[in-house]
Structures are given as C-alpha cells and as structure tokens.
Amino acid sequence: MVAALLVLLPDGRVLLAGGFGAGGMVLDSAELYDPATGRFAPAGRMGARRADHEAVLLRDGRVLLVGGTGPRFDFLASAELYDPRVSRFSATGSMAQRREGHTATPLRDGRVLVTGGHVGRHEQLEIHRSAELYDPAAGRFARTSLMTVRRHKHDAVRLADGRVLLVGGSDERDNAGLYHSAELFDPGTGRFQPTGDLRGARYKLRSTSMLLRDGRVLVAGGASGPEVYQPRVGSFAPLAASLGRAPLFAAAVLLPDGGALLCGGYSLTGPASDAAWLIRP
Numbered sequence: 001m002v003a004a005l006l007v008l009l010p011d012g013r014v015l016l017a018g019g020f021g022a023g024g025m026v027l028d029s030a031e032l033y034d035p036a037t038g039r040f041a042p043a044g045r046m047g048a049r050r051a052d053h054e055a056v057l058l059r060d061g062r063v064l065l066v067g068g069t070g071p072r073f074d075f076l077a078s079a080e081l082y083d084p085r086v087s088r089f090s091a092t093g094s095m096a097q098r099r100e101g102h103t104a105t106p107l108r109d110g111r112v113l114v115t116g117g118h119v120g121r122h123e124q125l126e127i128h129r130s131a132e133l134y135d136p137a138a139g140r141f142a143r144t145s146l147m148t149v150r151r152h153k154h155d156a157v158r159l160a161d162g163r164v165l166l167v168g169g170s171d172e173r174d175n176a177g178l179y180h181s182a183e184l185f186d187p188g189t190g191r192f193q194p195t196g197d198l199r200g201a202r203y204k205l206r207s208t209s210m211l212l213r214d215g216r217v218l219v220a221g222g223a224s225g226p227e228v229y230q231p232r233v234g235s236f237a238p239l240a241a242s243l244g245r246a247p248l249f250a251a252a253v254l255l256p257d258g259g260a261l262l263c264g265g266y267s268l269t270g271p272a273s274d275a276a277w278l279i280r281p
Helices: none
Strands: 005-008 014-017 029-034 039-045 054-057 063-066 079-083 088-092 103-106 112-115 131-135 140-143 155-158 164-167 182-186 191-195 209-211 217-219 227-230 235-238 251-254 260-263 270-272 276-279
Touching (some): 014 063, 039 088, 063 112, 103 155, 155 209, 209 251
Antiparallel strands (some): 005 014, 014 029, 029 039, 155 164, 209 217, 260 276
16 A cells, blocks of 8 residues: 555544555545554445545544545546545535645534546646635535635645644646745635745645644754744744755654654655654754
C-alpha cells in the first residue's frame, strides 16, 4: 500500500485507506492499525478504488474521503464516508468537479472546505480555482466562492480563529510555475482574500503546514527552508534552518515539545530520501 491516506481516529487507532498496490494498482482496501496491539486488521473496502485522495476526520468520528484518481488514472468527483463503529464505507454526495492535488480542511462548524486541485495530465491539465463545502448533516457538497488564483499541489491549515490558510502550489508549468502566494478563507463570509506572500515559492507540501500552540503556522515542506506565518500581521518569516534541498511530498508531524519532525520526500534533482529534520519554530 503506497501513498495510502492515514487518519488518526478518536479511539487512537489509525485508518489506512486506498493508495497504490503492487504494479501500480489502485486499491479499494483499507486497514486499521491498533497501537495497543501493534497489529493491522482489515477495515472493509471502499466504494471506489482511490489514490491521491484526501481524508478528513469529521466531528462525529466518521472519516470523509474525497476525490483522487481511480484505475486508468480517471479523476474522481466522488466521496465516501468511513464509520469506525461498524468498520464500513458508504457513499455520500459527489463534488461538482473532479479533483486531484486538492486540499480538504475541517471547519469549526463541522463542514469541510475542499480547494483547488486539477483534472487531466500534461497538455490536458486543468487547474481549478474553485472550492466546495461539504456538509456532513446533509451529505452534500455546495460551491463556495473562487480562490484568488488557480491552485494545486498546495497546502491548507485551519487557523486558531477558524479561518483557513492556503499556501503555495503551482500553475500548469508545475515546478516552473511555483507560487509564492497565500490566501485566507473566511467561513463567516465564504470568501477568499490574499495575505502576505511566502518568502520561498513552494509546492508538493501536502500536510506539512501545521498550527503551532501560539497560533502561528509552520510551513515546513516544499522548499529548501521552513518559514512561519504570523496571522496577526498576515506575513511570513523565514526560520534560520536550511534543509539543503526542497523536500517534496515529505511527511511531517508536530512533537509534544512544540517542535516538528519533517522526513522523507524527494527532490527535483534526486530520488526519494531517507533524510529527517527536526525543526524548532
């Protein structure tokens, strides 16, 4: 199982769902890891084979899985729900647009914000400026306002005040069209607005932007140096540390002492890496 989505459940178990298997096969299988026993167990099958999707823990303990690609790299607008109480997947409403390279962020009111992404490959690549909101009570997606720019392979994190910060990404030129830009989504108004630019353009940084205890946001992946967003002034500040290269599609986690661990990924000039970095923001 490669590039499976991992979600920490309220009871401490971890759900792994979808991704790529042997020979690049897109999977519909899921597993549960129990840290108490150190073992994996089957968790049923998804309604669709799904990779490069997004997954979000909802307030009621269910998990929303949305978008991604299926077999033959067909792009998905569909979504489904996993209920850990019965270990079963069920269909829910579909998005208005098919998406890969998008983000999904839980809001304070229980809805989920889905932003950007793309459909198509190479000359047929189309990057979305659109965003949608999923309402778990209704089981439906609804369009919301457009982002300030088309954006994919970016990252998103909810701030302490409930707004959502979107950072980086790129245009159709991929690594030749990296973004310095960032923007904020306000759930109260349903609108996006620009905020200060990143110090370093970055993309392929999914899930490496993290809310710190003091309300700042650490942006760790996708560029050779981490930086911190300060919501009170709407600007980014670089950290002294340099990673030596830009880790793309790395993994990151906040540590109990307030630091962060960033590891793995690959660079435009080299293969996948086993490097790891401790970041002290």
